[in-house]
Amino acid sequence: MSDLEIWITIGALVIATAITRSSFWVIGQHVTIPTRVNEMLRYAPSCALAAIVGPDLLMNPGSLAIDVLNPKLVAGLASIGWYLFRRNMLETIVFGMLLFTALRLLHLF
Amino acid sequence: MNDPAAQPDLAAHNEASWREGIKTGVPTLFGIGAWGLVVGVAMIKSGLTVPQALGMTLFVFAGSAQLASLPLIAASAPIWVIFATAVVVNLRFVIFSALLAPHFASLPWRQRLMLGYVAGDMTVAIYLQRYPEIRPEPGKLSYLKGLLYPNWAAWQVGSIAGIFLGNMVPTEWGLGFAGTLAIVCILVPMVASKPALCGVLVAAAVSVLAAGLPYKLGLLAAVLVGMVTAMAVEEIGFKKANKHV
Secondary structure (H helix, E strand, O other), X not given: OOHHHHHHXXXXXXXXXXXHHHHHHHHHHHOOOOHHHHHHHOOXXXXXXXXXXXXXXXXXXXXXXXXXXXXXXXXXXXXXXXXXXXOOHHHHHHHHHHHHHXXXXXXXX | OOOOOOOHHHHOOOHHHHHHHHHHHHXXXXXXXXXXXXXXXXXXXXXXXXXXXXXXXXXXXXXXXHHHHXXXXXXXXXXXXXXXXXXXXXXXXXXXXXXXXXXXXXXXXXXXXXXXXXXXXXXXXXXXXXXXXOOOOOOHXXXXXXXXXXXXXXXXXXXXXXXXXXXXXXHHHOOOHHHHHHHHHHHHHHOOOHHHHHHHHHHHHHHHHOOOOHHHHHHHHHHHHHHHHHHHHHHHHHHHHHHHO
């Protein structure tokens, strides 16, 4: 791609992001969402977050194969325990990264 | 159109809520910055020039759509294909905008457009934990801004660092895992109810099983199946409760 084509592509990505992220913000008052659907949508953010982290925790990044015992899953589960115990996100991130790095370097999994 | 006197509370700056938003968001910033770094490195490694990569991160600000577009740009795919891919990858944001927009319907449309544009996954989740109800409350907007602005800045700092460090950051360090850990922490208090927990577990399982689908459709499928599961569990819970009455 030429430099100009790449900048046009970046413009297309801006429009694609604006359409999806801002749709209901701009035209939402003209659309009525049924109550039942609205009740269901409440669960969307937590499901989306779970769907974002799921593959990172449970899959081998190179091969897309399901990999149940890997450094990220072990460090991730330990971090959930740490967070439940301490209730401090920053501490949990530092703990999880240190554990993940240690497991990765030791080649335990 | 919008009578400012009718909604005096929503748009007015509320110092306490602004600070609360910043305080709540600060721990996520390291994860966000690490994710930005990973995307910045990926842009440079895929062959974008430094100005192109800077333009992409500053204007697009959508990590998953950016990552999806990189191999297509490298392969010189038609621009409409890249556009369609980005729309599909971003579809979950349509659901998020439907959830968040009614809270701020009284604001001018330009401001709504900008707020929607910068509201990413973690921001929406944290905001709705704090303000689940649509009704106008003073400080809502300041709280959202307190989440949004540092989130945007942290992403850009990470991303720009990644653009300039480029190949100096080995991928095996797995710095993006910091973003995953931040999300895990946000998720823990969100799954306090049985329906939410079931929805989250099912969504994670579907995201793994459907990870091979193109356009990140596995992510969207996971959200849809997870929502339906949570709703079904909630309904069964209601029915059981009603039987005992």
